[in-house]
Amino acid sequence: xxxxxxxxxxxxxxxxxxxxxxxxxxxxxxxxxxxxxxxxxxxxxxxxxxxxxxxxxxxxxxxxxxxxxxxxxxxxxxxxxxxxxxxxxxxxxxxxxxxxxxxxxxxxxxxxxxxxxxxxxxxxxxxxxxxxxxxxxxxxxxxxxxxxxxxxxxxxxxxxxxxxxxxxxxxxxxxxxxxxxxxxxxxxxxxxxxxxxxxxxxxxxxxxxxxxxxxxxxxxxxxxxxxxxxxxxxxxxxxxxxxxxxxxxxxxxxxxxxxxx
Ligand code: HPA
Numbered sequence: 351x352x353x354x355x356x357x358x359x360x361x362x363x364x365x366x367x368x369x370x371x372x373x374x375x376x377x378x379x380x381x382x383x384x385x386x387x388x389x390x391x392x393x394x395x396x397x398x399x400x401x402x403x404x405x406x407x408x409x410x411x412x413x414x415x416x417x418x419x420x421x422x423x424x425x426x427x428x429x430x431x432x433x434x435x436x437x438x439x440x441x442x443x444x445x446x447x448x449x450x451x452x453x454x455x456x457x458x459x460x461x462x463x464x465x466x467x468x469x470x471x472x473x474x475x476x477x478x479x480x481x482x483x484x485x486x487x488x489x490x491x492x493x494x495x496x497x498x499x500x501x502x503x504x505x506x507x508x509x510x511x512x513x514x515x516x517x518x519x520x521x522x523x524x525x526x527x528x529x530x531x532x533x534x535x536x537x538x539x540x541x542x543x544x545x546x547x548x549x550x551x552x553x554x555x556x557x558x559x560x561x562x563x564x565x566x567x568x569x570x571x572x573x574x575x576x577x578x579x580x581x582x583x584x585x586x587x588x589x590x591x592x593x594x595x596x597x598x599x600x601x602x603x604x605x606x607x608x609x610x611x
Contacts, residue, residue: 351387351393351394351395351396351424351425351426351427352393352394352395352396352426352427352428352429352430352592352595352596353395353396353397353398353421353424353426353428353429353430353548354390354395354396354397354398354429354430354431354432354588355398355399355400355417355421355429355430355431355432355539356397356398356399356400356432357400357401357431357432357433357434357533357535358401358405358434358557358577359434359555359557359574359577359578359580359581360399360432360581360584360585361399361401361403361404361405362399363386363388363390363395363397363585364582364585365390365391365585365589366386366388366389366390366395366397367388367389367390368388368389369386369387369388370386370387370388371384371385371386371387372384372385372386372387372396372424373385374420374423374424376415376416376419376420376423377419378413378415378416378419378461379413379416382420383398383413383416383417383419383420384403385397385398385420385421385424386398387424390588390589390592391588391589391590391592391593391596392592392593392596393592393593393595393596395592396421396424396426398417398420398421400412400417400431400535400539408512408513409511409512409513409534409535410457410459410460410511410512410513410534412535413461414460414461414462414538414539414542415461415464415538415542417539418539418542418543418546418548419464419546421548422546422548426548427548427549427599428482428485428548428549428550428595429543429548429549429550429551430485430489430550430551430552430553430588430591431535431536431539431540431550431551431552431553432552432553432554432555432581432584432588433507433533433535433536433552433553433554433555434533434554434555434557434573434577435448435507435531435532435533435554435555435556435557436515436516436521436531436532436533436556436557436558436559436560436561436568437530437531437556437558437559437560437563438508438521438524438525438529438530438531438532438560438563439502439505439530439531441500441501441502442500442502442505442530442531442556442559443500443556443559444556444557444558444559444572444576444580445500445555445556445576445579445580446499446500446501446502446555446556447493447496447499447500447501447502447553447554447555447556447580447583447584447587448501448502448503448504448505448507448530448531448553448554448556449486449489449490449493449501449502449503449504449505449551449552449553449554450481450504450505450506450507450530450531450536450552450554451479451481451486451504451505451506452479452480452481452505452506452507453480453481453506453507453508453509453536453537453540454506454507454508454509454527454529455509455537455538455541456508456509456510456511456524457509457510457511457534457537457538458511459511460537460538461538462537462538462541462542463538463541463542463545464542464545464546465545473545475541475544475545476544477541477544480540480541480544480550481540481550481551481552482549482550482551484549485549485550485551485591485595486551488591488594488595489551489553489587489591490503491594492587492588492590492591492594493553493587495590496583496586496587499583502530502531504530505530505531506527506528506529506530506531507529507530507531507532507533507536507552507554508524508527508529508531508532508533509532509533509534509535509536509537510532510533510534511534512534513534515561515568516532516560516561517561517562518561518562520561521560521561521562521563522562524560531554531556531560532560533554536552540552553584553587553588555576555577555580555581555583555584556576557573557576557577557580558572558573558576
């Protein structure tokens, strides 16, 4: 089963049918994580709105450990994260989509690891390539089939602390660091997925030019307008990815079972 983590603008997964709401208790929160399980594009899918139902949890207060652990406990074999970002690369005008290849973590004070020494386990995971290569290829191939879509099939995601947007000088620093987009929720999610051994990739929707790169002040109204149409495209792209991913898994299972045609 694929897990999808929805960000700002994707609190409900349109097209998800036969929905069962599951409350998953984890060791990382007194409250269970609520996940919508159902069918999407012919496959089982678990949908988790990152900011909670009704978009009430700000980026720095999200319980990333509970969320990732819950998807893992439910039996997800891979996770696709949907993130709204500010565009830094010129391709990433509002409405454009990126499938980032790298990430830089500028956050602080977040519970960011399952290996915090509490259970006597010291682990240093490899994070050279933060995103799963084959999931990224599925996302890129699907996005390339969208008509009139500005697509950045690479790029570095800068994760800032939020909830405020950046100063102009901060965005200029991100540019000097080689960042192509900026959001507030990419970390520690990506690293926690790796700690759990879950293949993880991100589809990022640009909803504004990063601070100081556009003429206008960034407003929530302008962002919301882009989110509404942009997330429809994200869902189209996801539908093709989920179909492909399901077929690939079936083929792999057939090969393992020695029944491949
Ligand atoms: N900065 C950080 N996070 C964001 C932005 C931004 O400009 N837009 C959407 N999420």
